[in-house]
Amino acid sequence: MQPVRPAERRHETVARLLREEILRGTYRPGERLPIERELSRHFDVSRSVIRQALLILDQQGLVRVRSGVGGGPFVAQDTMPAALAAFENTLAVDPSSVAEFAWAKCILEPAINAVAAETISDEQIAALETNVEASRAALERGESAVDHLIDFHSILVNSTRNRFLAIIVELMSRSMDRLTGTAGIRHLDGAHVLEEHEAIMDALRRRDADEVRALSRDHLTGIWREELGTD
Missing domain, CATH: 1.10.10.10 (Winged helix-like DNA-binding domain superfamily/Winged helix DNA-binding domain)
Known part of the structure; x- marks a missing residue:
């Protein structure tokens, strides 16, 4: 010093x-x-x-x-709260930026998922399969599968083996969750979301990065268009 x-x-x-x-x-x-x-x-x-x-x-x-x-x-051992607060403050000051923020997520996360298609391990594929089965079982029991559906995205981004990409997605997801009172899928048709997750998982099994990117883009865009009421 x-x-x-x-x-x-x-x-x-x-x-x-x-x-x-x-x-x-x-x-x-x-x-x-x-x-x-x-x-x-x-x-x-x-x-x-x-x-x-x-x-x-x-x-x-x-x-x-x-x-x-x-x-x-x-x-500090965890700087995530400060980074999250910075995101939230920006969005709170300008509510119109929420739609822009959601659209940014729809651009960035599919690209990150495409990286996952090239780095994902067999063990992580198995973890996604377990997640999908847990989601299906919850829906068949008439229960909410929202936590499993959210975890699907966490497992996927962590399979990139890049903690900075994982941090970016987590920051964006947490910020949108707090601002909208949802995680983007709480009010949607769980069965439809699960069907899209299964399609993404099938593309991941084939390590098809282009298809993973396209499916993820359509999946996230559809979610946020419905959540935010945009076309």
């Missing part, structure tokens, strides 16, 4: 320098940062400046300040 340059706003500078340390791996997720007194001495600033800097990092989702015995500033 470095001392503060006098020409800069002190709490912002401290926040920036601490952020750089975290991103470089000096402090790992879940690790405790130095206490306020030590940070104050190191940066040659007051403890109130340190508290302001930590507040900035907390708002960015990089640091969590715990109270009580054993508390203090810790590097």
